[in-house]
Structure formats: structure tokens, C-alpha cells
Amino acid sequence: MTQVTLDKIHALCKRRGFVFQSASIYGGLNGVYDFGHLGVLMKNNIRNEWTKSINTSFDDILSFEGSILGSSAVWQASGHVENFTDPMVDCLNCKHRFRADEIDLNKACPNCGQKKWTQARQFNLMFKTQLGAMEDDSSVAYLRPETAQSIFINFKNVLSTYRVKIPFGISQIGKAFRNEITPKQFLFRTREFEQMEIEWFCKPETALDDFKKWCDARKKFYESLSLNQNKIRFRAHDKTELAHYSKCTSDVEYEFPFGWKEIEGIAYRGDFDLSQHSKFSGKDLAVFDEETKQSYIPHVVECSVGVDRLFLTLLFDAYNEDIVEGEERIVLKLSPKIAPIKAAFFPLVKKLNEPMETIYKEIKAKGYSVEFDESGSIGKRYRRQDEIGTPLCFTYDFDSLQDDKVTVRNRDTTQQERISIDAIEEYIKKVLK
Ligand code: GAP
Numbered sequence: 001m002t003q004v005t006l007d008k009i010h011a012l013c014k015r016r017g018f019v020f021q022s023a024s025i026y027g028g029l030n031g032v033y034d035f036g037h038l039g040v041l042m043k044n045n046i047r048n049e050w051t052k053s054i055n056t057s058f059d060d061i062l063s064f065e066g067s068i069l070g071s072s073a074v075w076q077a078s079g080h081v082e083n084f085t086d087p088m089v090d091c092l093n094c095k096h097r098f099r100a101d102e103i104d105l106n107k108a109c110p111n112c113g114q115k116k117w118t119q120a121r122q123f124n125l126m127f128k129t130q131l132g133a134m135e136d137d138s139s140v141a142y143l144r145p146e147t148a149q150s151i152f153i154n155f156k157n158v159l160s161t162y163r164v165k166i167p168f169g170i171s172q173i174g175k176a177f178r179n180e181i182t183p184k185q186f187l188f189r190t191r192e193f194e195q196m197e198i199e200w201f202c203k204p205e206t207a208l209d210d211f212k213k214w215c216d217a218r219k220k221f222y223e224s225l226s227l228n229q230n231k232i233r234f235r236a237h238d239k240t241e242l243a244h245y246s247k248c249t250s251d252v253e254y255e256f257p258f259g260w261k262e263i264e265g266i267a268y269r270g271d272f273d274l275s276q277h278s279k280f281s282g283k284d285l286a287v288f289d290e291e292t293k294q295s296y297i298p299h300v301v302e303c304s305v306g307v308d309r310l311f312l313t314l315l316f317d318a319y320n321e322d323i324v325e326g327e328e329r330i331v332l333k334l335s336p337k338i339a340p341i342k343a344a345f346f347p348l349v350k351k352l353n354e355p356m357e358t359i360y361k362e363i364k365a366k367g368y369s370v371e372f373d374e375s376g377s378i379g380k381r382y383r384r385q386d387e388i389g390t391p392l393c394f395t396y397d398f399d400s401l402q403d404d405k406v407t408v409r410n411r412d413t414t415q416q417e418r419i420s421i422d423a424i425e426e427y428i429k430k431v432l433k
Pocket of ligand 1: 145146147187188193195197264265304307
């Protein structure tokens with residue numbers, strides 16, 4: 001059994017250029033990360049699969065891209081200025097800061113061993129900034145801590161410019177920022193991250209039903225990514241856990257080595273957001289129901305998942321160590337849809353570079369994410385691709401010159417077979433399905 005740890009995942013990400021600590025040459029910026037080539041390809045695949053899944057689950061999902069800078073008025077109305085806080089305590093001896101809900105205050109400080117705590121106080125997680133040269137209350141703005149609010153404040157703009165009727169959804173993928181007191185577990189809790197959110201606007205009487213349908217749809221999404229379903233569970237919030245806006249929430253959780261943790265929140269937000277923005281802006285955000293001839297504020301079901309957190313989850317789930325032909329290997333058994341590189345092309349020896357490079361270029365020109373690798377033994381090349389999760393490796397050898405066939409090797413089974421060069425694209429397509 002592979003013992004997958006955070007250190008192993010972190011090391012692999014750094015070694016293979018998926019993820020780097022931000023500003024590492026200056027000592028690093030805590031809770032902030034940069035993504036290299038393979039990381040970007042994998043994130044693109046995650047975004048694509050999410051977009052595909054929400055659009056095939058429900059009709060009438062519109063796209064949206066809001067600004068990252070948010071007016072102070074928006075965050076007052078949403079309740080974030082008042083409520084978006086975590087409790088914080090300091091150790092008076094070593095000055096270390098902790099989340100009060102994550103530490104036992106009856107015990108000594110885990111950093112210095114002394115027990116000298118300050119009182120717990122609320123710390124607002126939003127990054128505050130100033131727009132323009134004037135530094136007064138009128139120029140205060142915030143980096144958005146969630147993408148959702150920009151959708152709510154544009155609800156009427158979207159409705160009046162696109163021919164949709166309730167129910168419909170608005171989806172957004174974009175950056176969010178939270179000044180987490182204790183960023184931790186690598187990409188799990190960071191200060192800058194990306195969210196994929198869908199806000200589903202519906203009638204109050206269908207909302208609970210729609211909430212259940214969205215839960216089912218999200219379950220299918222996690223199945224489609226080939227995640228180990230024994231490590232996925234849906235957990236309903238009890239009343240004391242609910243966020244200030246939520247009527248009911250179910251978290252999708254994954255069992256990490258550091259425990260069951262939320263990867264996605266599915267929340268029935270009622271009419272909280274549109275009502276608040278209506279009240280604070282003075283604009284009517286109600287819609288008219290042709291059937292009942294009455295106006296009402298739509299209710300909202302929200303599904304919200306972090307790209308970076310899902311990225312980490314997929315790596316944890318895919319990470320395996322096994323032994324092939326007496327040699328240890330690390331293999332990422334990622335779903336082929338998520339794998340950054342779909343296939344690698346090897347000439348057995350450099351003398352055979354030309355014909356294999358021609359095949360590789362043809363496949364690449366068709367839009368597949370593929371790599372050509374000519375260096376080192378075939379075994380070493382397999383290991384390099386296994387470690388980044390490439391599902392297929394094709395090798396061109398001396399027989400290929402005669403029979404127009406290549407050897408294809410499967411990442412998970414390590415089984416090999418010979419197939420015709422003409423069949424390579426179909427083979428890749430089949431695996432991607
Ligand atoms: N609009 C609702 C909302 O933002 P949330 O539960 O606070 O709800 C939704 O966040 C998702 O965003 C989480 O399930 C997680 O995947 C991701 N997320 C939240 N905070 C994060 C952080 N500090 N670092 C990485 N991902 C985070």
C-alpha cells in the first residue's frame with residue numbers, strides 16, 4: 001500500500017515543475033503559489049471538465065467573468081465586512097498566530113511550549129485596498145474573497161441582456177483572495193486561489209428539489225474524474241455550522257491523510273444575496289412571474305469548488321508507488337482527461353528520431369497535448385512519464401521501419417501491444433473517453 005504524504009506530493013510538484021512556492025528566490029511568500037507548465041495544463045483540464053459537467057447537467061448556464069476588485073458597498077451588503085472572519089489568538093511569548101478554533105487553548109503553544117495566550121478575537125479575512133490617490137473611506141475596495149458576489153450584483157444585467165428565464169444559472173471561474181490566518185497543507189488552504197462557482201437562480205418552491213439535483217450532478221462529476229469513491233462523501237452541515245447566508249449546505253469531502261476535508265460546498269442560499277443587494281443598492285432585483293402575475297426575488301443554489309484544492313485532491317488520489325520489473329516507480333494514475341500530457345513519443349534510438357518526430361508532430365498538430373522524448377533508456381523515459389501521469393507511451397523501433405507499427409505501453413497496467421501507426425490517434429481518443 002502506498003503511503004501518500006503531503007511532503008511526497010509537494011516534492012513531486014516541485015521536482016516536475018507543476019507548482020512552485022511564489023517568490024522562492026526571495027525566501028517565499030507564505031500561502032501563495034505559482035504554477036509551471038504541467039500545472040497549467042492540468043488546471044486547464046480541471047476547468048474544462050468542470051465547465052463541461054455543469055453545462056451537461058442543466059440547461060441554460062451562462063458564462064460570466066467579474067472583476068477581482070470589489071466595491072466596499074458590495075461586501076457591506078453581502079455581510080462579508082461584518083461576518084467573514086475567523087477567530088485568532090496570539091502566543092504572547094513567541095508571537096506565533098493561530099486560528100482559535102484549530103488549537104486547544106488549555107494546552108501550551110505548539111511552537112514554543114509556553115502557555116501565554118491572548119484573548120481570541122475576530123480577524124476579517126478580506127484583503128483591503130485603496131483605489132486611486134485618495135486614502136479615505138470612499139476609496140476603500142476589497143479583493144474578492146469569493147467569485148459569487150459579482151454574479152449576484154450583475155444578475156439583472158445578465159437577465160435583461162440574454163433571453164433566459166428562471167430557472168437558469170450563471171457560472172464563473174476566477175481568482176479569489178483570503179488573508180488566511182494560517183495557510184497550510186500546501187495548496188489546500190492558500191491566500192490566493194481560484195474558484196469554480198455556479199449560482200443557480202430558481203423559484204423558491206423548486207429550490208430544495210434543485211439543491212438535491214445539483215448534489216446528484218456534483219456526485220457524477222467526481223465519479224467522472226475517476227476519484228476513489230470510498231474517499232468521497234457528502235456531509236450536510238448542522239445548523240450551528242451554516243454560513244450567514246445559507247439555509248442548508250452539503251460539503252463534498254475527500255479523505256486526505258490529514259483527515260476528511262471539504263473540497264466543494266453546495267449551498268442553498270435562499271434569497272439572501274439578491275435581497276441584500278436590493279436593499280443596499282436601492283435597485284429592484286425581483287423578477288415577474290408570468291404564471292402567478294407576481295414579483296419575487298429568486299432563490300439561489302450554489303456549487304463552489306476551488307481549482308487548486310481539487311488539483312491537490314486529484315494528485316493525492318492518483319499518487320502511487322509500485323515496483324515494475326524490479327524497479328520502484330512513482331506513478332500518477334490520473335484520469336486521462338486530467339493528465340497534463342496525454343501521450344509521449346519515443347524513438348528507440350536517436351537514429352530513429354526522424355520518423356517518430358514526424359508522427360509526434362502530426363498528432364500535436366491535431367491539438368493533443370503530447371511530448372517527444374529521445375533521451376535516456378526507454379525504462380527511464382517510461383518512469384519520467386509515469387511520474388507526471390501520462391497514460392500512453394509510443395515507441396518507434398527498427399521493426400517499425402518494416403511493419404509501420406509502434407509499441408504502445410499503458411501507464412497503469414504497463415502492458416504493451418503493437419499497433420499500426422495509422423491507428424495511433426484513434427487509440428489516444430479511445431483512452432481519453
Ligand atoms: N461562494 C461560496 C464560498 O466561497 P467556501 O466554502 O468558502 O464557499 C468554496 O469556498 C470552495 O473554495 C471550498 O470548498 C474550497 O474548494 C475553495 N477554497 C476556499 N478557501 C480556500 C483557500 N483558502 N485555499 C484554497 N481553496 C479554498
